[in-house]
Amino acid sequence: MGGISIWQLVIVLVIVMLLFGTKKLRNIGSDLGGAVKGFKKAVTDEEKNKPIEKDASDVIDAKVEKVEQEKPKS
Template structure:
């Protein structure tokens, strides 16, 4: 019997479920799954040769610029 026997893993699993809850663990599992799928897709896309973009016959639009000014906002004094 090592330090991490199957009984220890059961206790750790119960503590994790009690601390985080099943909804949060389900959401975490879904997020990890989506991340792995995205990673695999990116790896497969890198292996394929990229096609050169076709020349467009329509003229490109000029980029738009945003004119804005920054203002300093004074925060009210904190009352402790």
């Protein structure tokens, strides 16, 4: 009851085409497509150039000490 039917969408599209014309709608569509393509390219380039970060859980803090053992006498 409150939803938009297919006929209402068709009527709205016809009115928009009459107001703006097909050439202007085509230009708007190509501009919008170019913007989306540029955004996707920027996102993928950013992910490729992002340096690898190590988690703090991967790092182990340890203290190393050298212990000398006596050699057994033979």
